[in-house]
Amino acid sequence: MVLRQLTKEESKVRIKELVDEYTTKIKDREHSLDERNTERFIERILQILNWDIDNFDQVLRRDSVKVEDRTKIPDYVLYINGEKKVVVEAKAFSESLDNPKYIKQALEYGYYKQVRACILTNGKEIRVYDPFILSKSSEGKLLFSVHINQYENLFDQRLWFLSYNEIKENTILAKFASKGEVKKPVSEEVIDNIIKGRKFLIDSILHLNKIDDFKVAREHAHKIINRFLFIRVAEDRRFFKEFDHGRILEDRVNIFKKRISQKIKPLMNEIKELFMEINEVYNGELFKPHPCEELKIDSESLEKVIYLMYYIKHENGEEDQVDFSKLDADVLGGIYEKFLGTIIHETKRGKLVEKVDSGVRKEMGQYYTPQYIVDFIIQNTINLYLEENPDKLFSIKII
Template sequence: MKSQEKKDALGKIRELVDRFKQNIDQYKKSTYDEANTRVDFIDPFFESLGWDVANRNGYAEQYREVVREDKIVIVGKQKAPDYSFRIGGIRKFFVEAKKPSIDIKRAMSPAYQLRRYAYTAKLPLSILTDFEEFSVYDTRIKPHPNDNPSVARIFYCKYTDYAKKFDFIYDTFSKDAILKGSFDRYVESKKNKKGTSEVDKEFLKLIDKWREKLARNIALRNSNLSLYELNYAVQKIIDRIIFLRIAEDRQIEDYGKLQVLQNGTNVYGRLMEIFRHADERYDSGLFNFESDNITPEITVDDNIIKEIIKSVYYPESPYEFSVLDVEILGNIYEQFLGKTIRLTAHHRVKIDDKPEVKKAGGVYYTPKYIVDYIVKNTVGEAIKGKTPKQIEKIKILDPACGSGSFLLGAYQYLLNYHLYWYSKQENLEKSLQRGKIIQTSSGSYQITVAEKQRILINNIFGVDIDS
């Protein structure tokens, strides 16, 4: 027997279906845009499934159930998924919305766009819909730009079939189903489906390939380099490219800054200029050329850099760096840093596990839930009841930080605590006046960039043999 909530949800969706059917000719016109589709149909559709789409409960930004992104198109490229559905701040699935005049069953671009976002975010399922049509994709399957829109699509129906297919929709994507584990059980039942792959493993393969090609080319063109200098140069080039590419997708850097290097010659020289500008802007160790006298002096062939750059841009790249979690990136880097370049007697490049990794039997990355538990019971206890002024005296150090999973967890805990403290009614006015937090258009509060930077520099410290 259906629960009353489920019956009510079906009734609301039937009302939406009737309204759409009555005015379908108007809704199918190209002038009826995506924004109206979202407000008129997609928002209420998911509200009927129990989601607080408009954040009427007034949850803090990091805990709101549905994050709705305003579309920003840069160089023809959308910068964020339309909806991110979350439980306790943890993403469960994305929804990509289109207007009804788009044929989402046959159009290649919308499906590829959604799959790139969700695959990079390591989400198992996500939805593409214009309300008239509803598609569910298994987003563990690595997307390719020439994929037919049917690739990885595991469910499809039209609005006229919503009532008939309602059990699947509600039992998989309603908030109640997520909380009761139905979503996770469904995902688990499809776990070993052919073609599924994890983004961290695939991205690791990609940067491993970069390392080998860069190492071979740099060793060939710069025979005077020591083994240490070769490892250093390769690592720095890869780190800097990844940093800047992520910064582009997160709108910190202009999109396409690296992409232009695919045209013309002297590619590495031009890349170094971009790195030098980054040094001026970020003033960080990653781009510090006072201590780096190696990478500015080496020669790298144009085709090597061009190939790397091409592999991280749409449409060649299946990765959308704006949604790549730091935990996923950390896992990738733990594995990546576990290997080293060596040269044979004939000056040929070999990639091997580091001795300490061989001895330990591999590289191990601490899962997020363990990090969160430890941070809560250490940092959480240390700052409990304290003011931001008192917390300034607390220093958090990880002397063997690796890719920084514990430091990232500690930093996020500090940010959440500070936001909670600043947005309390008795502290709110002063916090706003002093630029500690800002109010967003949705009415919630966020810590300012300057305050985030202050907390990071003042409280978080780490060192590692590979840093």
């Protein structure tokens, strides 16, 4: 059923009624109200702005989760025609939106969802950020804010721009967003970093090792980058339960820096030891002994590559930390497919240049499998098997 869209004047009347309800029924006891009350209040604002909160094609809500022994209010992603348009980071009535942690969460959420309009709200205040604005301060990314006592008076100038039809027309960006430089989507930044890191490795391998075949040097660099990518994704998604450290690549760099004055061994030796440790635990194809581990790679270049695996540095000096756990599976798959399809070539003058070459992916037999295909395969193999053999749940081995 399609809900009737409220006119701007009708929405303004409803907002006034909601503000009055807050003043008479909520304000004096907001500290005693649980998260569900705040959630309902935020959803009523969305409804007044013509978002159909019961339509999964428009509004998706995450389940409440425990964070540091506290229940975190669900976040919302607002869609129009299947495209993410707005993310909402919701906090309780009693929480202050000035908390730097909350602002950081909201900006990261919008950045990794690759959405320009990001709302941070506790119901009684709404702040709208553009996480893609190049600014070292969160204030520089703020499009506008409005307090509950301004909801009615600034409805035309602020709140209405968050309504379904206004978001559909992108008027919020046209009116409030910066006209200056903006960040590229995080997926593009990550692939740029990976390719840049691969260039550093190839250049160092060619200069410090007796390798005449450029393709061999490229394959060695590709192997190392593949391992680094696996480590970074596993770190951020908390797969490395066998290791005490959350950022094991950076840890090796720090160990190396502490020893650098002693001139004990190059950074590549630390990385080789890490590869061996991972292979002992996981015993997979990726970390089996490989000639790339015996290469000479200058420590400065290797440190740069590892930095690129953790951080995105923008032209204005602003730095974002790469968090692979926040990237959707399809985005991560797209990054890897672009990495496979972007090949480094050496010109006759010895310059390294990038070239998109899907034929190399075919030659290497490496492709990203889309999530919907993975889901279909699992549903029609593993799930079917477990339905018929529920007693095998804890003994089944998947290779």
